[in-house]
Amino acid sequence: MSENKLTGAEIVIKALKDQGVDVIFGYPGGAVLPIYDALFKQNDLRHILVRHEQAAVHAAEGYARSTGKVGAVLVTSGPGATNAVTGLTDALMDSIPIVCLTGQVPTHLIGNDAFQEADTTGITRPCTKHNYLVKDVNNLARTMHEGFYVARSGRPGPVVIDIPKDVQFAEGTYVPPGEVKHKTYRPQVKPDLSLVEQAVELIANAKRPIFYTGGGVINSGPMASKLLTQFVRMTGYPCTNTLMGLGAYPASDRQFLGMLGMHGTYEANLAMHGCDVMINIGARFDDRVTGKLSAFSPDSKKIHVDIDPSSINKNVRVDIPIVGDCAHVLEDMIRIWKARQKRPDQVALKQWWAQIEEWRGRDCLRYVKTDPIIKPQYALERLRELTRKHDTYITTEVGQHQMWAAQFIPFEEPNRWMTSGGLGTMGYGLPAAIGTQIAHPDSLVVDISGEASFMMNMQEMATAVQYNLPVKILILNNQYMGMVRQWQELLHGSRYSQSYSEALPDFVKLAEAFGGVGLRATKVSEVDDVLNQMIDIRRPVIVDMCVDQKENCFPMIPGGRAHNEILLGPADQMGEETRAGEATPEEGMVLV
């Protein structure tokens, strides 16, 4: 080999290392063999062999969300790349920084329907933040560095770099990552100060304010959460988080109203509905949050802080749009607030809090405890108590269990909660737990799961066993696709079309078959013991927590309804079917 020249495969490895990557999640195949060979010849970069490429991306997402770093993925061409598509879409929807390297057939065969050829850049164009096809080995290093820059900066997201096999073999020059000054892509992080000043005035003069904060605060980094907490406390105003924002503000704080939205708390949703000033920091007015748009917070002035101008005025018109990074904006807000010695109207604020406390008094997450039947909420309450002293990370699958997890598990800091919000991908939780555990080997990582979701990526148990990852899979087993069943009960006359799992594996035996540990609880008296065992065992564990099959998740704002049309729990459930079904406007029925 000539001096200073590296093969494409070696350039890939070197660029990954120079970008600070220490773990890559992947699955080999013909079109990436040169890269696997280069991996074999070194020891710094650790490769985690998953059992399905979708899981590689979710694992990288868990790794990324729990560390704030970029997650790295390596898959082969054709089926490897297409299998990764769900993960990429998931990362795009939830703004997770991922770099996914895909192998491609050699350049001279592209377009010939060659073996395992797929138009990877074509297929992934709409599900990535950006993608590249590298046809010249001398562009490879630069493209890798640019890919990492694009993935992590601005609004983070997934990037695909498609590398033909001949480019992996070819020799070329490596360039180290330089000061990145991208030709066209330069996201705005510093806000327009005059807008921030206007916002501070509006905030200070509010009578019924609320902070509505989201995943953008987590994306921005831990500093943003600190600043958010500081600012919210300085004002004395209430704060609610989206599903993606949980942990951005400490859950135990009195000023925290819990999650808002479709399955959010009564107090958060009514405060959003009744506020006069809404301060949106890093949230995107998702339909799960706004409900019926024409009735969304009708009397409020709205401030929206977002790094992506396309998130602003997309669903909801706002009065003060601020483009910038949350941490920067919050810093400016705090500085201006202090300099101008702002003090909110204490009388109005006291009244507002009195109203909120009245709403809070409804105790909207209350459920009817039963014995011996385990309520899913009870299982999670016990998990919350028993993990209190642990250094815990929670991932979830998608469904009722996910919403109960959001409602019942409190997060005091960011990066502790990994869930699929925007795409709602069943099968996300286990691989995400694996990625999280890789990043935090000594922590307790629990995937709060449903039996149906678990089966979408359960092959990853083998990955957990191979790498001795003590991930805990807590299946709230109701034998139903519970979230689907709930909608069918409330909106489709209890016709449970295909939402019952007639055949399920014995999850305890399944765990053992994989080489893990299986535990089961079927009655309330067993719950604590099983959870304690789960926590203590330093191996992959599946818990089959057999819970009430018909429990529904409340509060709930059915599709097409406004925040103040929220349905409450058991006490309020009488005639629920008629209330939710018949009264749901037709435009609501078509919503998902």
Next chain:
Amino acid sequence: METTIEKHTISVLVDNEPGVLARVIGLFSGRGYNIESLTVAEVDAEQKVSRITIVTSGTRMIIEQIKNQLDRLVPVHRVRDLTDEGPHIERELALIKVAGTGDRRIESLRIADIFKARVVDATLSSFVFEMTGSAAELDDFIGLMRQLGLVDVSRTGVAAISKGAASL
């Protein structure tokens, strides 16, 4: 909710790299935006920059979204809304083939003269006219030709540029 539909002409400067047009078109189809006309060509060979002109329509909120979404694409340098930014020129070129003999043929020639369309090909039984103008002028001319033996039309779509000294 605002419902008034506005028509806007948007200029986009992009890096002329593979797939860039697919990104722009995919954005419009994927998000359900309208494309009334789209033209693209390299305008700076050295810098490899192309200019895309898009005529689109939507509510004010949608138009703002379209611009923000375009601006978000990594290879996009600049997005400018010519309709919003003041006076600008819009031109389109069309090649129009008309077949016929006798009076209709003479009539087509006379109308072409009025519209300042040039004859760029002629046989004993056909003309090809070249015409440049606003999209509406082209529509008018083509409408008349339809009655006089129109057989084929090829239009470029709208190219647009702002008036005055300022650059994009």
